[in-house]
Amino acid sequence: MEIFTYEDYLNTIRGVAEEEEEYIINTEKVHKRHDKLIKEILTKEEVSKLLEKYLKLKIEKEKLEEYTNKYITKNYEERESDIVYKIKGRNIYFLIEHQSKVDYKIPFRILEYSIEIMRTALKKQEANKKRGNNKNFKYPQIIPIVIYTGNEKWKVEENISKVQESLEGYREESFKYNLIDINKYTKEELLKENTMFSKIALLEKCKEAEEIIETLEQIIENTKEEKEKLYRIINYIFREK
Numbered sequence: 001m002e003i004f005t006y007e008d009y010l011n012t013i014r015g016v017a018e019e020e021e022e023y024i025i026n027t028e029k030v031h032k033r034h035d036k037l038i039k040e041i042l043t044k045e046e047v048s049k050l051l052e053k054y055l056k057l058k059i060e061k062e063k064l065e066e067y068t069n070k071y072i073t074k075n076y077e078e079r080e081s082d083i084v085y086k087i088k089g090r091n092i093y094f095l096i097e098h099q100s101k102v103d104y105k106i107p108f109r110i111l112e113y114s115i116e117i118m119r120t121a122l123k124k125q126e127a128n129k130k131r132g133n134n135k136n137f138k139y140p141q142i143i144p145i146v147i148y149t150g151n152e153k154w155k156v157e158e159n160i161s162k163v164q165e166s167l168e169g170y171r172e173e174s175f176k177y178n179l180i181d182i183n184k185y186t187k188e189e190l191l192k193e194n195t196m197f198s199k200i201a202l203l204e205k206c207k208e209a210e211e212i213i214e215t216l217e218q219i220i221e222n223t224k225e226e227k228e229k230l231y232r233i234i235n236y237i238f239r240e241k
Contacts, residue, residue, distance in 0.1 A: 037236055038098045038147075040229070041196045042083050047094065049195050054180045055145070063088055068120070084117065091140040093117050097177075100150045100204075107160040110177045114142040144177040149204050154181050187215070194222055200233050 042050070044061040051057040067084040083096040095113055099106065121140040148154045157163050161174035182190070182201040190198040190205075199219050206212040216234065223230050 037200070037233065039083055041200060041233070042096060043196075044085065046195055046197050047083075047085055047096070050145075050180075050197060051094070053193065053195075055143075055178060059087065064094075067093060067117075091121055091138065093121075093140060093142050095142055095144045096147065097144070098147045098149070099154075100148075102148075102150065102152050102154060102156060104156055104163075106146060106156050107158075107163055107175075107177070110144045110146065111160055111175050114144055114175070117142055145180060146177050147180045147182070149182045149201055151183075151205075153183070154179065191218055191222065196226060196229065196233070199223070199230065203234070 044064045044066075047064060048059055048061040051059055064085045065088050067086045083098075085094045085096070086092060095110065095117060097106070097110060097113070103109075118140045158179050159174055159176040161172070164174075182205065185201075187202060187205065190202045202215055202219060203212065206215050219230070
């Protein structure tokens with residue numbers, strides 16, 4: 001009969017812990033690669049199309065410019081949002097956050113990022129002496145967008161007031177983000193859209209090998225330009241799947 005000693009137990013626990021740590025590290029790497037891919041896809045042209053399609057805002061790509069997406073919060077912790085674009089010459093910002101998993105902290109995170117964008121913009125204006133004590137001064141407008149490409153149903157409240165304590169008899173307008181949930185669109189709708197973003201959304205929706213192959217054939221057939229970028233996307237998605 002084999003004897004399972006205390007030392008064997010410690011070695012087993014240690015082995016499990018190491019495996020879990022390795023899994024967490026690998027999972028974080030996958031998410032970082034995924035976020036990098038989304039950032040590469042959402043160019044000014046793609047964002048312009050996205051705004052028109054999902055928010056009914058017609059803003060030409062020439063009017064958009066990338067904005068820094070790293071902020072230092074009041075507790076000196078560095079945070080990074082996914083993508084921020086602004087309209088040239090105006091204090092209007094589009095904060096785009098990509099989610100491949102359901103995250104119930106999103107309402108607060110989006111609010112926090114938005115405040116930091118405003119804080120950074122106001123500091124720049126104060127440095128240029130453009131703000132001052134002016135009753136006509138307009139504070140920056142942040143338009144937050146959450147893009148969800150996961151398989152699980154998105155159940156996160158879009159309005160932060162829905163997850164705050166409430167006082168009976170008192171109501172107020174509160175902060176809300178715009179949700180683009182890819183699961184609400186059919187394969188045919190995404191194919192017709194014919195943007196790089198819709199292509200990655202289509203491939204992420206595929207589950208079976210036959211479905212992936214069929215979708216790939218349709219995507220490649222419909223892609224006239226940016227073939228090299230498309231091949232990188234295909235390579236990435238196959239590696240992750």
